[in-house]
Amino acid sequence: MSERLARLDKALKRRSDPGGTGDAGAPARSSDAKGLAIALRMGSEFIAAVIVGGAIGWGIDRLAGSSPWGMIVFLLLGFAAGVLNVLRSAGLVRKPGD
Amino acid sequence: MAGESPDPIHQFNIVPLIGDGPLAFTNSALFMAITTAVIIGFLLLATSSRTLVPSRLQSLAEVGYEFVAKTVRDSAGNEGMKFFPFVFSLFMFILVSNMLGLIPYTFTVASHLIVTFALAMAVFLTVIVYGFMKNGTHFLKLFVPSGIPGYILPLVVLIEIISFFSRPISLSVRLFANMLAGHITLKVFAGFVTMLSGALGAVGLLVGILPLLLAVAITGLELLVAFLQAYVFTILTCIYLNDAIHPGH
Numbered sequence: 001m002s003e004r005l006a007r008l009d010k011a012l013k014r015r016s017d018p019g020g021t022g023d024a025g026a027p028a029r030s031s032d033a034k035g036l037a038i039a040l041r042m043g044s045e046f047i048a049a050v051i052v053g054g055a056i057g058w059g060i061d062r063l064a065g066s067s068p069w070g071m072i073v074f075l076l077l078g079f080a081a082g083v084l085n086v087l088r089s090a091g092l093v094r095k096p097g098d
Numbered sequence: 099m100a101g102e103s104p105d106p107i108h109q110f111n112i113v114p115l116i117g118d119g120p121l122a123f124t125n126s127a128l129f130m131a132i133t134t135a136v137i138i139g140f141l142l143l144a145t146s147s148r149t150l151v152p153s154r155l156q157s158l159a160e161v162g163y164e165f166v167a168k169t170v171r172d173s174a175g176n177e178g179m180k181f182f183p184f185v186f187s188l189f190m191f192i193l194v195s196n197m198l199g200l201i202p203y204t205f206t207v208a209s210h211l212i213v214t215f216a217l218a219m220a221v222f223l224t225v226i227v228y229g230f231m232k233n234g235t236h237f238l239k240l241f242v243p244s245g246i247p248g249y250i251l252p253l254v255v256l257i258e259i260i261s262f263f264s265r266p267i268s269l270s271v272r273l274f275a276n277m278l279a280g281h282i283t284l285k286v287f288a289g290f291v292t293m294l295s296g297a298l299g300a301v302g303l304l305v306g307i308l309p310l311l312l313a314v315a316i317t318g319l320e321l322l323v324a325f326l327q328a329y330v331f332t333i334l335t336c337i338y339l340n341d342a343i344h345p346g347h
Contacts, residue, residue: 036322037330040272048268053260074260077253081260085268088261 041089046082053078106285110209110278126213129205133195162190166332173336177343184224188217189332196277196324200317208277208327211270218270221335229342240345269334273327280320287313
């Protein structure tokens with residue numbers, strides 16, 4: 001936990017530095033674009049995972065005739081994956097294998 | 099009444115231009131071809147007289163190259179540069195087709211889900227094929243986070259797999275939805291102007307200035323969105339390629 005906090009600190013410092021010390025124009029604008037880019041990602045990342053989870057569950061139900069259990073389980077898993085996607089795109093969760 | 103209410107969806111109709119049936123050359127295909135022609139023409143023109151002190155066109159091409167190259171290096175490392183042609187083509191295609199789509203009477207290629215989905219699948223399949231080619235079964239480590247207790251691992255692996263397969267969906271739906279919604283909004287606000295003046299005459303024309311101003315503002319916003327969407331698509335492509343190159347970290 002503490003080493004992750006230290007890592008976050010370092011990352012925060014690295015991100016805030018160019019805005020403070022670099023020349024005002026270009027770096028600020030590029031970080032604006034990055035922020036907007038991240039903002040645009042969030043919603044679709046979440047919805048896509050729910051859709052994929054639902055689709056997998058529906059497919060399993062179709063094949064195994066287990067309706068509606070596959071759909072229920074995989075929708076919930078898709079929801080979890082969506083939350084994971086959002087946290088990951090916000091840089092709050094490590095990638096697997098890190 | 100002077101103006102019928104304009105149909106905001108009409109602009110997305112696919113019209114076969116040459117031939118008929120599933121293989122017809124449609125307006126969508128025409129604008130893809132125009133996009134490609136514009137990119138090739140621009141790059142050929144920009145690099146035709148290579149000088150040390152670049153001309154305006156040449157510096158524009160250089161800015162484009164450096165921008166994409168920096169994005170690739172930042173997210174996928176130097177090893178990712180072997181995918182630079184692929185990423186650069188994607189970026190230029192999406193950017194130029196979005197920009198062309200903002201010109202009145204043109205067709206926005208990315209406003210159809212199947213087009214953006216094809217682009218996303220190209221990225222997704224490249225990641226899978228290259229990941230397995232380079233890392234073999236080690237690539238599957240992508241789905242198995244380290245340091246997870248055994249009893250919860252199956253659940254986590256399932257979630258990781260769903261998360262992985264949601265990538266092409268989110269990649270394609272984001273681009274498609276943004277372009278579609280932006281163009282519909284633009285059309286609706288522009289339609290208000292003609293509808294108001296048609297219904298209320300001179301007073302309507304005066305009130306119509308408001309939606310006209312909004313339409314102008316939204317056009318500016320759309321210009322930003324057109325670029326940002328191309329940028330987001332590019333940076334995510336790089337991040338996903340990075341997974342294929344280094345699945346271990």
